[in-house]
Every structure is written in structure tokens, then in C-alpha cells.
Amino acid sequence: MPEIVLTDEQARVVAGATAAVWVRDPSGGLVGTIDPRDAEWIEVAKRRLAAPRGPGIPGRTVQAHLAALQAEWDRLGGFDREYALAFLAKLRAEGGDG
DSSP states (O other): OOOOOOHHHOOOOOHHHHSEEEEOTTTOEHHHHHHHHHHHHHHHHHHHHHHHHOOOOHHHHHHHOOOOOHHHHHHOOOOOHHHHHHHHHHHHTTTTTO
16 A cells, blocks of 8 residues: 655644644645544554453343343333443343343
8 A cells, every 4th residue: 555654744733633634735636634533543443453352242142131221211211321331230240131
């Protein structure tokens, strides 16, 4: 893949940006954008992928939790995030499959 190395000044502009930076050619035409937040997110994702992970959550457990959450939602007519997290913690403590 081709690459372009930024000058020190260009690198400072990108590093200090809090939003996308528009990249223009010498005549002022828009070439594209660089969003430093994307680069940071990509690096975080790469680190997470490289980190050792434990076993995943079985699909049947995820489906059981979703079904239990839906049943509780229907029973109560809705709830907030705090209630949902407490409800899921209770499911996990009771054995996980709801």
C-alpha cells in the first residue's frame, strides 16, 4: 500500500486535531480526510485483538439473556439501563441461562 509521510508541521496539525482534517493537493483540491480519532480506534482494536482472551459467551446464553430481558421489558413496560444491568447481573448469578 502506498504511503505518504507527513512533515513535522503536518503531523502536529493531525495530532492536535479533535475532528477530521481535510487534506488538499497543492492546487487546493480536496484529496481526502484524516481523522486522528480513527487511527486511535484502530490501534485500540489491534491491541485488543492481540491480547489473550478467555472463552467467549455461548450463543445460547446470549439468546437466553436477550429473551429474559425482553420478557422483563414486556412485564414491566420498559426499564432504564441501570435496571437492565442489575437484571443481567442477577441472571449471571443464578446460573447464566436465565
